[in-house]
Amino acid sequence: MKKITLLLAIILTSTSTSFAQKNNIEKDIKMYTQVWDDIINKGEIDKINTTYFDTNITAITSPENIVGIEDFKAFYQNYLTGFSNVTFTIIDVFGQGDKIVKHWNFKGKHTGDFFGIPATDKMVDIDGVTLVKMKKGKISQEQDFLDNMVFLSQLGLVSYPENINTIDSLYKSFAIGDIPSVLAAMDSEIVWNEAEGNSYADGNPYIGPDAVINGVFARIGADHEYFKLKDIELHEMSNDQVLATLRYDAKYKNDNAYNAQVAHLWTLKDGKIIAFQQYVDTKKLADAENK
Known part of the structure; x- marks a missing residue:
């Protein structure tokens, strides 16, 4: 009888933990998608703050990472000043534990300074994937993956390789x-x-x-x-x-x-x-x- 009771307790605890984790990741995904919609599509760059992002938010980039709220905000400000007629779409998003993966599409016209690149008036339409880590309900790390050659080609900075x-x-x-x-x-x-x-x-x-x-x-x-x-x-x-x-x-x-x-x-x-x-x-x- 004790063994059965112990087994039931383990099952109930495991089920409760799995439910809590599922509930947390769904909550994280909902917050995450809304925040990035506000930042990119509505231009609300100040949403990059300690309410939604970890103090040490990190963007994994080369040659060095972007770390901290202010530097992270400055990094993404380039997209808002560099492009007009922007449409940022999260095509698909899913998560497990403290990790989120999003498949996205970015469209816009290059009409302003973008990381020091003068406006080319070129339209861009690029897909990418971002790996995300959450920490206590806040965004703590992001790493973007996209075809930079296609992106630069659309900007007219390099030629299509073929x-x-x-x-x-x-x-x-x-x-x-x-x-x-x-x-x-x-x-x-x-x-x-x-x-x-x-x-x-x-x-x-x-x-x-x-x-x-x-x-x-x-x-x-x-x-x-x-x-x-x-x-x-x-x-x-x-x-x-x-x-x-x-x-x-x-x-x-x-x-x-x-x-x-x-x-x-x-x-x-x-x-x-x-x-x-x-x-x-x-x-x-x-x-x-x-x-």
Whole structure:
């Protein structure tokens, strides 16, 4: 009988403890989500205080952590001064014991100083995850995880890492006459400009792939016996641009050949080419075309 009583006591104690822990974490999650909604979406930065945060609140960052209410507040003030039209959404949140995990999305326009970065007027839309530790009902530690390369790319500070490969593939497709693949790399509203003074610049700007193929590619094919791109070198630039330096090795059907130094400036967005600008010695092209 004593053993049964002891067993029941253990079960009841365990059940009571589990219930209390569940109740506490649900309370913590409710407070946590409301506080961050107020801070980011409503701009109530003063909610970072000892009512909701531990005195030694710590943001795990590199190269060193942010520790303490005032430094933690100053850190997140950058988001409020750096971005306008902000929408911060907690997509999912769950917890156990003293730990909370949140999956979030941040949208905004970079219109102010952000950690010393001047406004770029770029829109950002980034997902991330935050690991949280609670202490006696207060937020005591946070660590954010997000794709910083995507974030910086959206700000226009670094280029999307696949841009070089996109342009390289385009040149390779052009070399073998695979024009459908060339056009597939272009945005439906691509803005294409031939160099001023080039005879094909009469249609500038060409808007959309159909305009490019009819106004430029078809005319090159009709006018030339051959048209080759040689010595192509690709240079990654900021703001999602790629500079290509190369040479045109070509021959008009009037039997006049030319070899000209060229530069192509490509602008991309989300892996698609949205703009093209050609730079070339147009006199050399014109002399060969009109002899």
